[in-house]
Amino acid sequence: MKQASRSKNPYILEGKRFLVGIVDLVDGHVLETVNHERADAAEWRHRFYFSPLAVAKWDDGEAALFWPSKNGKLYLDSGRIPQSRGGEDIPRFIHDRLSSMIEVKP
DSSP, rough: OOOOOOOOOOEEEETTTEEEEEEEEEEEEEEEEEEEHHHHHHHTTTHSOHHHHHHHHHTSEEEEEEEOOOTOOEEEHHHHSOOOEEETSSSSHHHHHHHHHEOOOO
């Protein structure tokens, strides 16, 4: 029996499927989301698939990449803090806001 393959864009935010996003660490607003196809076309280089404004905020430590896992935990990566597994280092209000907004649809 053939297993169903997992979606390349398994997360939904405001009705839009995505793979990875970038969040403002000051106010918790999602700046952008990117789907698998766009990331792949940019050869998985964050600086090529996010806007210059989002990259500048990331460089300044004001924003971070985020992606949820299959089980709903959030992963965060910014240039200034170590990657966080499961939300330990994500400011609580950002973690709660993202968790309430993102739907996981494998």
